[in-house]
Amino acid sequence: MTHRIFITIEYDGGPFVGWQRQDNGISVQQVLEAAACTLTGGDCPIQGAGRTDSGVHATGQVAHLDVPDRFDAARVMAALNALTAEHPVTVRSAHEVPAEAHARFSATGRRYLYRILPRLAPPALDLGRVWHHRAALAVPPMQLAAEQLVGRHDFTSFRASQCQADSPLRTLDELRVETIGEEVHVHAAARSFLHHQVRNIVGTLALVGTGKWTPDDVAAALRARDRSAADPTAPPEGLYLTKVTYPF
Amino acid sequence: MTHRIFITIEYDGGPFVGWQRQDNGISVQQVLEAAACTLTGGDCPIQGAGRTDSGVHATGQVAHLDVPDRFDAARVMAALNALTAEHPVTVRSAHEVPAEAHARFSATGRRYLYRILPRLAPPALDLGRVWHHRAALAVPPMQLAAEQLVGRHDFTSFRASQCQADSPLRTLDELRVETIGEEVHVHAAARSFLHHQVRNIVGTLALVGTGKWTPDDVAAALRARDRSAADPTAPPEGLYLTKVTYPF
Numbered sequence: 001m002t003h004r005i006f007i008t009i010e011y012d013g014g015p016f017v018g019w020q021r022q023d024n025g026i027s028v029q030q031v032l033e034a035a036a037c038t039l040t041g042g043d044c045p046i047q048g049a050g051r052t053d054s055g056v057h058a059t060g061q062v063a064h065l066d067v068p069d070r071f072d073a074a075r076v077m078a079a080l081n082a083l084t085a086e087h088p089v090t091v092r093s094a095h096e097v098p099a100e101a102h103a104r105f106s107a108t109g110r111r112y113l114y115r116i117l118p119r120l121a122p123p124a125l126d127l128g129r130v131w132h133h134r135a136a137l138a139v140p141p142m143q144l145a146a147e148q149l150v151g152r153h154d155f156t157s158f159r160a161s162q163c164q165a166d167s168p169l170r171t172l173d174e175l176r177v178e179t180i181g182e183e184v185h186v187h188a189a190a191r192s193f194l195h196h197q198v199r200n201i202v203g204t205l206a207l208v209g210t211g212k213w214t215p216d217d218v219a220a221a222l223r224a225r226d227r228s229a230a231d232p233t234a235p236p237e238g239l240y241l242t243k244v245t246y247p248f
Numbered sequence: 249m250t251h252r253i254f255i256t257i258e259y260d261g262g263p264f265v266g267w268q269r270q271d272n273g274i275s276v277q278q279v280l281e282a283a284a285c286t287l288t289g290g291d292c293p294i295q296g297a298g299r300t301d302s303g304v305h306a307t308g309q310v311a312h313l314d315v316p317d318r319f320d321a322a323r324v325m326a327a328l329n330a331l332t333a334e335h336p337v338t339v340r341s342a343h344e345v346p347a348e349a350h351a352r353f354s355a356t357g358r359r360y361l362y363r364i365l366p367r368l369a370p371p372a373l374d375l376g377r378v379w380h381h382r383a384a385l386a387v388p389p390m391q392l393a394a395e396q397l398v399g400r401h402d403f404t405s406f407r408a409s410q411c412q413a414d415s416p417l418r419t420l421d422e423l424r425v426e427t428i429g430e431e432v433h434v435h436a437a438a439r440s441f442l443h444h445q446v447r448n449i450v451g452t453l454a455l456v457g458t459g460k461w462t463p464d465d466v467a468a469a470l471r472a473r474d475r476s477a478a479d480p481t482a483p484p485e486g487l488y489l490t491k492v493t494y495p496f
Contacts, residue, residue: 010372057373081370090372122329124258124338125305129373 002066005076006097006246007032009061012088013236014128019052019061028052028089032063035083039076040067049103049244050110053196055236057129060092060111062244064103072096101248109173109245110193114186114202115238118209130183131202131238137184137209139177145208145215146175146186149201149222155194156225158204160233163195168225170194177205184209200227202234250314253324254345254494255280257309260336261484262376267300267309276300276337280311283331287324288315297351297492298358301444303484305377308340308359310492312351320344349496357421357493358441362434362450363486366457378431379450379486385432385457387425393456393463394423394434397449397470403442404473406452408481411443416473418442425453432457448475450482 009028017025021033029046036044049062067076077094084090117123117130118137149158152171159168174189186205188198204221207213213231221229257276265273269281277294284292297310315324325342332338365371365378366385397406400419407416422437434453436446452469455461461479469477 010369012373059373077369085370088372088375090369092367092369119340121258121325121338121340122333124336125260125307125377127336 001069003069004064004066004097004099004101005073005094006062006064006101006103007077007080007094008092009063010059010090010092011057011061012128013052013055013057015088016054018054018056019048019050019058025054028058028061029063031084031087031089032080035080036065036067036076038083039071039079047103049107050192050241052239052241053236055128056239056241057237058241059113060243061241062103062107062246064097064101097248101246103244106246106248107192107244108247109189109191109243110241111187111189111243111245112193112198113240113242114188114198114234115240116184116186116202116206116234117182118184119182128237131235133206135210137206138211139179139184139209141211141215142177142184142186142205142209145205145213145218146177146201148215148219150175153222154225155197155222157221157227157230158197158200159194159227160196160200161227165194168194170197175201196233199234199236199239200230202238204231206234207231249317251317252312252314252345252347252349253321253342254310254312254349254351255325255328255342256340257311258307258338258340259305259309260376261300261303261305263336264302266302266304267296267298267306273302276306276309277311279332279335279337280328283328284313284315284324286331287319287327295351297355298440298489300487300489301484303376304487304489305485306489307361308491309489310351310355310494312345312349345496349494351492354494354496355440355492356495357437357439357491358489359435359437359491359493360441360446361488361490362436362446362482363488364432364434364450364454364482365430366432367430376485379483381454383458385454386459387427387432387457389459389463390425390432390434390453390457393453393461393466394425394449396463396467398423401470402473403445403470405469405475405478406445406448407442407475408444408448409475413442416442418445423449444481447482447484447487448478450486452479454482455479
């Protein structure tokens with residue numbers, strides 16, 4: 001008999017092609033599945049709550065796997081951490097869930113953090129962990145612009161052309177911009193996001209931060225329902241999947 | 249004619265043998281001196297405010313160098329950053345100072361941050377940037393213990409045996425322990441520190457955090473004036489030189 005375990009995962013997205021298995025390089029999912037296979041001695045698929053792109057990090061990705069009953073959650077966590085030690089992937093916590101719990105389909109909310117380092121000097125300590133933005137950013141207008149995007153909208157203007165979602169409608173529950181030390185952080189929360197939605201939004205907010213756009217321009221871009229109306233995509237290295245929430 | 253420039257430097261200590269030039273590997277000083285030499289076309293020694301050990305990081309190391317008058321501070325910063333781009337070293341700022349200003353001897357204060365990650369799961373994103381401490385730490389008793397060490401004391405118990413300072417007397421102006429997210433941060437400020445003083449103090453505070461020692465035990469260790477009375481040295485990867493202050 002098997003039981004289902006939820007694991008919460010932290011990873012440095014830098015060396016990976018992303019969460020999802022791909023033909024063109026190593027993925028986080030593949031590293032974890034290989035470890036689970038070694039632990040259980042059989043095939044052990046791992047389902048993540050959401051895909052993250054190449055270079056995107058996570059501090060709170062969630063995934064599920066089914067393992068023989070004799071492996072409790074603490075043992076699964078310890079074994080996966082021992083078996084993935086050479087990769088920048090770590091299982092932060094693990095717990096047993098009902099058999100019908102699904103990391104992706106049961107999720108009721110996702111949170112992302114986007115870190116921007118607005119300064120002339122390149123990052124030495126946080127290279128690959130922040131968007132190095134050489135120009136200064138004014139946070140108050142960025143926050144005003146962010147408020148235009150909160151709520152239920154057609155986010156076509158902030159959606160990647162290759163997005164496979166059925167609908168461009170999403171409800172952004174939170175979009176908040178704050179200064180943390182010398183960084184600017186953007187916090188985003190929604191039930192689910194479109195492909196590149198956070199990075200496209202951050203790219204546009206940065207345009208407001210440098211004064212090239214006004215908050216009203218962002219509202220107009222949203223109304224345009226046209227990807228070309230908004231700004232380029234912010235780079236992956238500033239983005240972190242920080243939390244996935246479940247009703248149980 | 250030359251003029252003197254102060255530079256504020258950030259670096260990842262991981263790949264270096266430390267700040268100071270050594271025979272056994274590459275140092276931060278050496279990387280910066282090589283760049284300065286390329287810029288000026290001559291020998292260009294760089295004097296740091298303080299040595300940092302191998303693996304110790306900096307967000308606010310300060311150093312001085314003398315360059316021909318035609319290189320202003322902004323140009324020195326841009327050139328050093330361009331010429332050190334392949335190393336995790338960055339000049340955050342640069343400004344001209346009087347010819348008698350000395351990065352080491354004019355300094356009136358130094359600040360360090362020590363980052364501890366107390367959790368079972370190893371760090372994926374902050375590997376080499378924090379002390380991974382597998383046991384939980386109670387911060388209130390650590391803070392009580394820290395208060396025993398503030399002020400002017402003979403710090404022989406917290407001084408490396410190879411320390412070359414003339415006196416073990418130092419005045420610790422601040423020693424503060426706080427929880428930041430899932431990390432424990434220790435902030436230390438003094439005019440100057442003994443060799444390994446911060447790391448030895450943090451090693452002992454961690455013993456208090458796990459309940460093995462009481463704050464009174466720390467006061468007794470200080471009074472003992474004996475290195476063997478205190479706890480092992482915390483590892484270098486959690487330590488950051490964050491600020492050096494000057495009267496000008």
